[in-house]
Amino acid sequence: MKDSRRDFLKRAGTLGMGLTMGAEIVFAENLPADFPLLGLGQPDDPFKIIQKDQGLSILNDRPWNVETPPHLLDDKITPADKLFIRNNGLVPQDIKIDDWTLTIEGESAVTPKTFTLQQLKSSFKHYTYQLTIECGGNGRSEFNPPAKGNQWTTGAVGCPSWTGVRLRDVLDSVGIKNDAVYLGYYGKDTHLSGDPEKVVISRGVPLKKALDDQSLIAWAMNGEDIPLMNGYPLRLVFGGWPASTSGKWLSRIVIRNQVHDGPKMTGQSYRVPCEPVAPGTKVADEDMCIIESMPVKSLITYPKSGAVIKQRQSLDIRGHAWAGDQAVTAMQYSIDFGNTWHTCTLDPPVNPLAWQHWSARLSFPGKGYYEVWARATDSNGNKQPMIIPGWNPRGYLNNACHRIAVKVT
Amino acid sequence: MSDFSGEKIINSLRRLVNLLSTLLGLVLILGVSLIYLELYYDPQHFEVFAKNQDEESVTDLAESTAEIDLIKDGIHIPTGLIDDVNLDLVVSNCTACHSAKLITQNRSSREGWQSMIRWMQESQKLWDLGENEEAILDYLAKNYAPDQKGRRVPLTNIEWYELEP
Numbered sequence: 001m002k003d004s005r006r007d008f009l010k011r012a013g014t015l016g017m018g019l020t021m022g023a024e025i026v027f028a029e030n031l032p033a034d035f036p037l038l039g040l041g042q043p044d045d046p047f048k049i050i051q052k053d054q055g056l057s058i059l060n061d062r063p064w065n066v067e068t069p070p071h072l073l074d075d076k077i078t079p080a081d082k083l084f085i086r087n088n089g090l091v092p093q094d095i096k097i098d099d100w101t102l103t104i105e106g107e108s109a110v111t112p113k114t115f116t117l118q119q120l121k122s123s124f125k126h127y128t129y130q131l132t133i134e135c136g137g138n139g140r141s142e143f144n145p146p147a148k149g150n151q152w153t154t155g156a157v158g159c160p161s162w163t164g165v166r167l168r169d170v171l172d173s174v175g176i177k178n179d180a181v182y183l184g185y186y187g188k189d190t191h192l193s194g195d196p197e198k199v200v201i202s203r204g205v206p207l208k209k210a211l212d213d214q215s216l217i218a219w220a221m222n223g224e225d226i227p228l229m230n231g232y233p234l235r236l237v238f239g240g241w242p243a244s245t246s247g248k249w250l251s252r253i254v255i256r257n258q259v260h261d262g263p264k265m266t267g268q269s270y271r272v273p274c275e276p277v278a279p280g281t282k283v284a285d286e287d288m289c290i291i292e293s294m295p296v297k298s299l300i301t302y303p304k305s306g307a308v309i310k311q312r313q314s315l316d317i318r319g320h321a322w323a324g325d326q327a328v329t330a331m332q333y334s335i336d337f338g339n340t341w342h343t344c345t346l347d348p349p350v351n352p353l354a355w356q357h358w359s360a361r362l363s364f365p366g367k368g369y370y371e372v373w374a375r376a377t378d379s380n381g382n383k384q385p386m387i388i389p390g391w392n393p394r395g396y397l398n399n400a401c402h403r404i405a406v407k408v409t
Numbered sequence: 410m411s412d413f414s415g416e417k418i419i420n421s422l423r424r425l426v427n428l429l430s431t432l433l434g435l436v437l438i439l440g441v442s443l444i445y446l447e448l449y450y451d452p453q454h455f456e457v458f459a460k461n462q463d464e465e466s467v468t469d470l471a472e473s474t475a476e477i478d479l480i481k482d483g484i485h486i487p488t489g490l491i492d493d494v495n496l497d498l499v500v501s502n503c504t505a506c507h508s509a510k511l512i513t514q515n516r517s518s519r520e521g522w523q524s525m526i527r528w529m530q531e532s533q534k535l536w537d538l539g540e541n542e543e544a545i546l547d548y549l550a551k552n553y554a555p556d557q558k559g560r561r562v563p564l565t566n567i568e569w570y571e572l573e574p
Contacts, residue, residue, distance in 0.1 A: 062508040193534040307572035387560040
């Protein structure tokens with residue numbers, strides 16, 4: 001009896017896998033991504049569910065939080081299967097693209113309007129920009145004392161190419177009242193508790209940021225539908241700001257006459273102490289300020305950490321650098337823990353708020369263990385710190401230098 | 410005349426009800442005694458009875474319990490949590506809404522873990538843990554305490570590989 005049941009389970013498991021894999025193309029968009037076919041056993045490969053490269057690291061699977069190791073971010077334009085996932089709730093299911101609507105309303109909207117996706121696409125001019133999005137908590141794992149939340153290392157960042165309409169054009173068609181100061185979003189994801197009435201996350205940006213040329217309501221990423229895990233079929237994209245401002249599965253935008261107060265706008269979420277505090281300090285909510293533009297930062301995306309090279313062999317290194325609303329103006333590397341810094345070649349961004357590529361050819365003075373450290377400087381003169389920057393209760397904004405290990409033999 | 414007949418019918422009904430009540434009472438007493446005797450003289454009878462009824466589901470339950478409880482190298486395989494006292498409470502209370510990975514990747518003091526519980530209760534619909542809270546905090550504070558790592562840790566887990574020129 002036991003054996004036959006095992007056999008049944010094995011068969012059911014295979015069937016489950018078959019369903020998952022077979023359905024990948026036909027039903028990919030409808031696949032209940034957070035619910036791995038209950039009763040048929042867990043599919044062996046979570047990467048099939050989330051449709052990401054096997055090399056990504058799964059920090060959390062309910063909700064999905066998945067980051068990209070630096071060497072897999074080597075592409076100049078981040079491909080869909082290598083873009084990190086930072087979800088707060090459960091991905092919406094049974095998305096019907098023809099029924100999807102976006103409503104613009106709020107106390108500071110002159111004439112609230114609802115658009116179907118088709119109306120949105122046909123009513124406004126299309127724009128495509130490469131925009132860097134980075135989770136506010138990227139780098140959290142290095143803070144001491146530790147900060148609660150997903151323990152991101154360096155991989156909650158990416159810079160795909162986004163296509164959509166300017167948020168400004170859509171807001172203008174609705175009409176913005178003179179008292180408008182902020183904008184908030186609502187999406188179709190479901191709260192972890194399963195309560196359909198509970199809003200998972202509803203953040204936003206000041207009106208000034210919303211009206212930027214590069215602030216998009218996007219339906220495409222790298223020329224294709226946005227991946228389900230990253231906000232299909234519609235999302236906001238605010239380059240250079242905490243990615244949590246770029247609402248996914250977007251269904252509603254509210255124009256506010258006050259700072260938006262949706263879930264994860266208030267309290268300690270996506271906020272840092274208004275004045276610097278000593279590590280471990282308890283900070284009252286009223287002394288926490290909302291994170292806006294992200295700090296200057298860079299990654300070494302080639303080679304992968306751990307390269308062993310021969311003596312007198314030169315080493316080509318490269319990567320990307322970004323700086324929130326600013327541009328990166330200089331890029332340097334060090335192989336002696338910051339005693340000396342050397343200049344890298346730095347490309348301008350393809351458009352504002354896109355990451356910039358840098359490269360260098362370096363050589364080592366002799367055999368041994370080395371670390372290659374990279375440091376970017378932004379247009380305001382800010383440089384990445386070598387140690388972990390200011391401690392904050394939730395562990396945001398760690399822009400410390402990235403480094404890789406190299407051995408010369 | 411009609412009043413007299415009505416009274417007669419009611420009386421007959423009363424007698425019938427009384428008779429039925431007595432009979433029912435007797436059956437009940439007999440039944441309870443029988444069950445008592447059965448249990449007293451053959452304590453396995455009840456189990457055998459259950460087995461006949463639910464043999465398959467009991468087997469199923471035992472097997473799936475084994476899968477749910479699988480511990481390897483001190484780790485609870487289905488969740489990745491460290492095996493220790495009160496693991497069951499942590500699994501049942503902390504993984505209903507979110508993945509256990511949210512616990513295993515975090516480190517905090519007892520106060521820190523408690524503040525996370527409070528935050529989840531205030532904003533994420535976590536229920537009152539009652540007397541289990543202390544036990545859960547014991548488990549978390551012991552098994553997921555912070556490491557002292559300073560302002561920058563050495564690079565670890567480096568996978569060395571030959572890089573061709």
